Amino acid sequence: MDIAPDADPAGSRFWRRIEAAMERLQGIAVSPGIAIGEALVLGNEGFRIPRRFLPRDAVEEELDRLQLAFAAAIAEVEHNRERVAEQLGDDYAAIFSAHLQMLRDKRLHEEIEEMIRERHYSPEYSVSRALRRYAKVFQTLEGQYMAERANDIFDIEKRLLRNLLGLRREELSQITSPVLVLAHNLTPSETARLNPRFVLGMVTEAGGPVSHTAIVAEGLGIPAVVGVGSFLTDISGGDTVIIDGDQGQIILHPDEETLAHYRHEVEEQRTLATKLESLRELPAETADGKRIQLLGNIEFPHEVKQCQERGADGIGLYRTEFLYLGVDDDPSEETHYEAYASVANAMQGLPIVMRTLDLGADKMRTLPDSEDERNPVLGLRSIRLTLRNRDLFRVQLRAILRASALGDIRIMFPLVSTLIEFRQAKMVLADAMEDLEEAGIAFNRDVPVGMMVEVPSAVMLMDRFVEEVDFFSIGTNDLIQYCLAVDRGNKDVASMYTAADPAVFRFVKMAISTANEHNVPISMCGQMSGNPLYTMLLLGMGLRSFSVTPAAVPEIKRVCRSVTIEHCQRVADYACSLDGTREIKAFLKEELSKVFPEFPV
Amino acid sequence: MQSPIVKKTVAISNPQGLHARPAELFARLALQFESDVEVIREGNRVDAKSILHVLTLGASQGTELTLQAHGVDAEDAIEALVRLVESDFATDETMSQESPS
Numbered sequence: 001m002d003i004a005p006d007a008d009p010a011g012s013r014f015w016r017r018i019e020a021a022m023e024r025l026q027g028i029a030v031s032p033g034i035a036i037g038e039a040l041v042l043g044n045e046g047f048r049i050p051r052r053f054l055p056r057d058a059v060e061e062e063l064d065r066l067q068l069a070f071a072a073a074i075a076e077v078e079h080n081r082e083r084v085a086e087q088l089g090d091d092y093a094a095i096f097s098a099h100l101q102m103l104r105d106k107r108l109h110e111e112i113e114e115m116i117r118e119r120h121y122s123p124e125y126s127v128s129r130a131l132r133r134y135a136k137v138f139q140t141l142e143g144q145y146m147a148e149r150a151n152d153i154f155d156i157e158k159r160l161l162r163n164l165l166g167l168r169r170e171e172l173s174q175i176t177s178p179v180l181v182l183a184h185n186l187t188p189s190e191t192a193r194l195n196p197r198f199v200l201g202m203v204t205e206a207g208g209p210v211s212h213t214a215i216v217a218e219g220l221g222i223p224a225v226v227g228v229g230s231f232l233t234d235i236s237g238g239d240t241v242i243i244d245g246d247q248g249q250i251i252l253h254p255d256e257e258t259l260a261h262y263r264h265e266v267e268e269q270r271t272l273a274t275k276l277e278s279l280r281e282l283p284a285e286t287a288d289g290k291r292i293q294l295l296g297n298i299e300f301p302h303e304v305k306q307c308q309e310r311g312a313d314g315i316g317l318y319r320t321e322f323l324y325l326g327v328d329d330d331p332s333e334e335t336h337y338e339a340y341a342s343v344a345n346a347m348q349g350l351p352i353v354m355r356t357l358d359l360g361a362d363k364m365r366t367l368p369d370s371e372d373e374r375n376p377v378l379g380l381r382s383i384r385l386t387l388r389n390r391d392l393f394r395v396q397l398r399a400i401l402r403a404s405a406l407g408d409i410r411i412m413f414p415l416v417s418t419l420i421e422f423r424q425a426k427m428v429l430a431d432a433m434e435d436l437e438e439a440g441i442a443f444n445r446d447v448p449v450g451m452m453v454e455v456p457s458a459v460m461l462m463d464r465f466v467e468e469v470d471f472f473s474i475g476t477n478d479l480i481q482y483c484l485a486v487d488r489g490n491k492d493v494a495s496m497y498t499a500a501d502p503a504v505f506r507f508v509k510m511a512i513s514t515a516n517e518h519n520v521p522i523s524m525c526g527q528m529s530g531n532p533l534y535t536m537l538l539l540g541m542g543l544r545s546f547s548v549t550p551a552a553v554p555e556i557k558r559v560c561r562s563v564t565i566e567h568c569q570r571v572a573d574y575a576c577s578l579d580g581t582r583e584i585k586a587f588l589k590e591e592l593s594k595v596f597p598e599f600p601v
Numbered sequence: 602m603q604s605p606i607v608k609k610t611v612a613i614s615n616p617q618g619l620h621a622r623p624a625e626l627f628a629r630l631a632l633q634f635e636s637d638v639e640v641i642r643e644g645n646r647v648d649a650k651s652i653l654h655v656l657t658l659g660a661s662q663g664t665e666l667t668l669q670a671h672g673v674d675a676e677d678a679i680e681a682l683v684r685l686v687e688s689d690f691a692t693d694e695t696m697s698q699e700s701p702s
Contacts, residue, residue, distance in 0.1 A: 094621075094622050094625075095621060095622075097622075097625055098621040098622060098624070098625040098652065101625045101628055101629060101652040102652055102653055105628075105651050105652055105653050105654075106650065106651060107648055107650075107651035107653060107654055108651070108653055134653050134656075134657065137657045138656065138657070138659075141657075141659035142659060142661065149620070149621060149656055152621065
């Protein structure tokens with residue numbers, strides 16, 4: 001006998017075929033670690049869905065609140081429909097009729113009420129969850145008409161949430177409990193408004209390894225995964241999500257077994273962090289007494305604190321791009337200076353390596369988009385861009401020079417690929433110095449000037465560059481990309497991108513050896529230097545200065561303190577003799593686990 | 602007490618399929634009957650009185666749907682709903698809108 005629909009009040013039979021199962025999504029790993037927590041979904045006008053569970057005795061009251069929100073939403077849509085019908089005619093108002101029908105849909109009401117009554121979900125969470133299930137189904141339907149219905153659902157969701165939350169709508173800056181921030185993309189202004197104390201991890205649908213989210217998350221030392229692709233409609237605020245920043249995965253609707261596994265990992269991370277804490281006051285020195293310089297990479301002035309807390313010897317890479325991102329006008333000299341001066345003052349005489357603008361034209365709102373930018377990583381970016389836009393360059397250089405009067409500031413040019421380029425950049429700097437001198441403004445005339453080593457041509461010409469450069473810093477992120485001809489932002493080939501490659505090793509070794517032979521200081525500031533897996537290898541190759549994300553300082557220090565240079569040289573020699581990534585990684589992992597057994601590899 | 606079950610199969614013929622507007626008309630019409638009405642597409646069975654349920658079927662032009670009603674006015678319900686689908690959702694209401702005013 002056929003069962004009438006009423007035998008299935010909350011539609012559980014209907015939903016069984018599409019109930020949320022555990023989903024593991026692959027993105028790009030940009031900041032390591034594991035985080036488990038409640039999702040805060042940005043995008044719905046910044047709505048935050050408050051706490052997920054209700055006390056038992058609040059259910060009736062919350063159901064009333066739900067009814068009021070529905071009534072208010074229906075009144076709003078009625079009003080819209082009438083207004084549009086009057087102005088444009090009934091045909092245009094038809095969509096509002098459909099919205100009204102949806103808001104009055106008995107099934108929807110039953111489903112939401114069942115979540116509140118039986119599962120004690122908050123009305124906000126229930127509304128979001130119930131509606132998003134529909135949105136998800138509509139998005140899988142064929143034909144644009146049907147897929148567009150998902151937008152109707154989001155519209156209704158927003159309307160209901162706005163009514164439910166009313167004045168309780170929370171601002172990003174007012175998050176008061178730990179959350180995982182999930183968004184399509186995070187703008188610099190959004191990340192700036194987040195309270196880092198409560199952000200456990202970040203995930204974005206868009207973005208690549210050098211996206212703003214990646215840099216901010218690394219700076220905060222929290223796990224992050226970017227470039228996951230579309231997933232936000234599969235979850236509601238308040239859902240439990242796992243971020244696996246080591247594997248670049250996120251897990252939605254995790255089952256109990258998976259949760260238990262990751263909780264264990266989080267516990268281990270915590271134990272390790274506590275152990276490493278004790279290293280803060282100890283120097284980064286190898287077991288045979290070689291002092292290693294450990295510097296921090298920062299993007300924002302406030303990150304200085306994190307470097308100091310972890311006992312860094314200075315700033316090995318101060319990225320200045322944040323000043324240019326998300327603003328309509330290029331930053332003024334004063335804006336630059338304010339940021340630089342605060343870092344210079346805070347570091348109290350410790351070295352600060354400032355990298356000049358390292359962006360592509362596509363990221364700069366004030367510059368016209370190039371018509372020929374089919375290959376942006378080979379295009380007009382970094383030093384090429386600033387040499388082509390001298391006014392822009394000069395503003396930044398003046399600010400850096402002024403800050404050089406306040407501390408041990410050093411200037412570093414990114415992406416230098418020819419000798420001429422470096423000389424040209426130095427000439428612009430000399431002009432800026434002359435201007436300041438004429439105006440009687442203080443600066444350090446002997447400010448050290450160095451360059452990033454991140455283009456293969458620069459490595460090949462190291463023996464020429466040593467004559468003109470005060471210091472080097474190897475940028476492995478770009479160097480690997482150019483060496484292996486792999487765009488790591490491109491998911492199809494990203495897996496071919498690795499530091500554990502014999503050719504990459506040769507480039508790195510050549511750069512280090514040449515600089516050392518000529519007594520020109522060389523450091524490394526790419527992600528390779530912050531990964532303990534490569535610390536012994538790099539020490540063995542002769543590297544004595546590492547610039548890493550502040551969160552990685554204790555781990556790298558821990559490795560340095562556990563090894564001798566002689567041992568590292570043997571490790572480096574053997575690693576360089578291996579054929580491929582898998583062998584290399586297996587060997588380095590084994591070696592690392594001998595000296596640092598508690599490190600999760 | 603035992604009321605009849607009435608069943609009939611129709612094909613969606615309007616080019617845009619059972620999208621928001623037709624689904625709204627369909628659900629609204631179904632709501633006027635006392636009987637329980639279901640729409641079945643390839644084993645998926647949904648409540649005809651729920652616009653959201655009806656939309657999840659993703660019925661496009663050419664899709665065959667089975668309408669099934671159960672209750673005192675089952676016969677009338679199926680007849681009215683079939684007529685609505687076969688007329689490409691041209692109700693009196695939409696007809697009057699399309700005619701010049």
